[in-house]
Amino acid sequence: MRAVVLSGGLTHDFPATTACLVELLAEQGVEADVHTGVDAALHALPGAALLVVNALRWTMTGPGTPDRYRRLAGEEGASPSASARAGLAAHLEAGGGVLGLHTASICFDDWPQWGRTLGGAWVWGHSHHPPIGPAIEAAPAAGHELVDGLDPFTVVDEVYGDLDLAPGIVPLLTARQPTGPDTETTHPLLWAREHGGGRVVYDALGHHPPSYEVPEHREIVRRAIRWTTRG
Structure with a gap:
């Protein structure tokens, strides 16, 4: 069984966290086909059981993007081609799975279908x-x-808050985030869903390798691999 892994981007040690994911995939009998190019990864999907996105790849020019990223858009910005986008749709229609980690929710800001x-x-x-x-x-x-x-x-990781969630998302893992001296809100860190014919899991944890050293988180990722590939 093969998984296509998209890795790479700014501000995170993606080679290290991708190595953690490759190890967990191997434990489940899944061979990792790692790519750092967006189109190369999505064009490699035919025949793969799973797409894993452990990357921070986006246009860096969309509304609200901080100037520190806009300045790098020419060399670091990314937007999947039309054929690459069609490749994801075909992958899902064939029953392929998707596992997004951490910054996957920031990726592909000009591709609404990715967020959906x-x-x-x-x-x-x-x-x-x-x-x-x-x-x-x-x-x-x-x-x-x-x-x-x-x-x-417990895990040392980032709590992403106030994402734009699709209707019907059911949180499977949550964490509290302080919003003031005496207030806090609860945010979803994990969910699983079926979409477009395939199974999809988003795990907001995974900022750095220590996150993958926590036994419970490792077990969640193992289960996510099995669930998205239908065992």
Whole structure:
């Protein structure tokens, strides 16, 4: 079984976190086909069971994008071609799975279908996360095989807040984020859904390798690989 892995981008150690994912894929008997080019990855999908997006690739020119990224758009910005976008649709229609990690929700800001597939999208100027720091407590829900039987656990990672969520998203893992001296809000970190004929999981954790060293998070990723590839 083969998974196409899109890796790479700014501000994160994607080679290191992708190595963690390649290891977890191998544990499930899935061979990783790693690409750093957006079109190369999406054109490699025929015959693959799974697309894994562990990358930060977007135009860097959309509304609200900070100037520090806009200045790099010419060399770092990315937008999938029409044929690459069609490749994702064909992958899903064939029953292929999608597993998006962490910054996958920021990717492809000029491709609305990507956000609809993943189930959520980052909106510059609205979505946010605090600086990575003390461990957060991640609380599993119940009623889905990705999290059934797991206890709450702590992990040093970022809590993405106020993503633009698709209707009907059911959080399977949540964490609280302070919003003031005496207030906090709860944000979804994980969900699973079916879309376009395939199964899709988004896991907002995975900022750095220590996140993948937490046993409960490793188990969630293992289960996500099995669920998106239908075992």
